[in-house]
Amino acid sequence: MDALSETLRVVHLVGAIFIHARFTAPWCYQSPPADMAAPFLEPGAERVVIFHLITEGECWCELGTEPPVRLVAGDAILFPQGDAHRMASTPGLPPARGAPLAEVLARRPRQLAYGGGGDTTRLVCGYLACSERLAQLLLAGLPPLIKVSVRGSNAGRWLESSVRYALAEARSPRPGGAGVLAKLSEVLFIEVLRQYMNQQTDGRTGWLAGVGDRIVGAALHAMHKEPARAWTLDDLALVACTSRSVLAERFARLVGSSPIQYLTHWRMLLAANLLSHSNAPLIHIAQEIGYQTDTAFSRAFRREYGTPPASWRRRQVARLLLH
Numbered sequence: 001m002d003a004l005s006e007t008l009r010v011v012h013l014v015g016a017i018f019i020h021a022r023f024t025a026p027w028c029y030q031s032p033p034a035d036m037a038a039p040f041l042e043p044g045a046e047r048v049v050i051f052h053l054i055t056e057g058e059c060w061c062e063l064g065t066e067p068p069v070r071l072v073a074g075d076a077i078l079f080p081q082g083d084a085h086r087m088a089s090t091p092g093l094p095p096a097r098g099a100p101l102a103e104v105l106a107r108r109p110r111q112l113a114y115g116g117g118g119d120t121t122r123l124v125c126g127y128l129a130c131s132e133r134l135a136q137l138l139l140a141g142l143p144p145l146i147k148v149s150v151r152g153s154n155a156g157r158w159l160e161s162s163v164r165y166a167l168a169e170a171r172s173p174r175p176g177g178a179g180v181l182a183k184l185s186e187v188l189f190i191e192v193l194r195q196y197m198n199q200q201t202d203g204r205t206g207w208l209a210g211v212g213d214r215i216v217g218a219a220l221h222a223m224h225k226e227p228a229r230a231w232t233l234d235d236l237a238l239v240a241c242t243s244r245s246v247l248a249e250r251f252a253r254l255v256g257s258s259p260i261q262y263l264t265h266w267r268m269l270l271a272a273n274l275l276s277h278s279n280a281p282l283i284h285i286a287q288e289i290g291y292q293t294d295t296a297f298s299r300a301f302r303r304e305y306g307t308p309p310a311s312w313r314r315r316q317v318a319r320l321l322l323h
Contacts, residue, residue, distance in 0.1 A: 006224040007138070012131075012273060013186050013189075014130070014182070015128040015186040016042075016182045017126040017163070019108075021112040021122065022113045023059070023120070024116060024121075026093055027088065029088070030098075031087065033083060040101055041105060041127050042127070045129035046129075049082065049129075049139070050125065051192060052125050053124050054073050054122070055073060057073060057119055059088060061147075062086040063079075075148070078146045080146065089119070109124070126188060126189070128185065133272070137207050137269065140206040140207050140255075141204065141256075146192065148195035153191070167181070205253065209254050210254040215242050218240040219247060222236060228289055267290055268301060268304040275312060275316065276316045
């Protein structure tokens with residue numbers, strides 16, 4: 001299993017499609033910053049990533065001072081840093097005045113329909129909520145806006161038809177429609193990342209760039225496959241079929257840390273996930289991620305999270321009960 005698949009397998013992701021819109025030109029929709037929408041979308045989430053999928057017609061996305069980006073049916077657009085942006089039939093239009101955000105997001109998926117009666121554009125808006133550390137891992141080095149065509153893959157075509165089916169089911173009295181949309185939101189997010197990796201060019205940095213690199217990707221795969229192993233730089237260089245110096249330089253340039261520093265970060269992310277979603281004793285968690293004693297594990301966890309693992313676990317349980 002590759003590093004991306006392994007990461008997504010072990011961490012807890014929550015997603016949903018929250019708007020299903022039909023706009024007719026001229027129209028303009030203002031999307032607020034993700035941290036402003038987060039309390040209404042996923043209370044208690046540390047990080048929310050917003051994305052849109054165009055299912056019919058075309059439109060433009062405006063983000064800050066960047067040139068407008070044209071989108072057509074089959075395009076998905078994701079905002080790794082959660083920036084506010086506008087979706088419009090034509091660049092430069094003023095956004096429509098809508099209901100307060102809490103009212104708009106009170107029912108999901110919310111049906112939106114407005115515009116001037118011209119050409120039709122349909123789109124869905126979704127989000128993916130995760131921990132801040134997972135977001136820093138997955139989204140490091142990414143630009144403010146990522147655009148891919150999901151119709152460029154078999155999975156994308158299946159996703160489009162599945163989203164349309166699930167949206168229809170969400171309006172029916174049959175139970176489970178919201179759950180299907182939530183899972184599709186996660187799959188769509190992952191497909192956007194996969195498509196982005198496939199179109200990466202020279203000069204990109206970040207964790208996804210590392211996963212896609214022959215040398216760094218091999219080292220990442222090894223650490224994700226066996227996180228409890230006592231890896232050394234020599235071991236990882238052997239796995240990656242390169243020298244210690246080449247691996248260390250390339251890893252630092254793409255991922256932003258040394259391989260051994262990264263291994264510690266990954267172990268702590270695994271530990272946090274186990275602490276949040278299991279009742280396993282600390283010693284079992286410690287041994288599962290490569291520490292022989294719970295004392296050594298507690299010291300490492302406290303360096304990373306600023307609090308002992310037992311205290312961190314109690315705080316997470318209290319937060320979940322609150323929300």
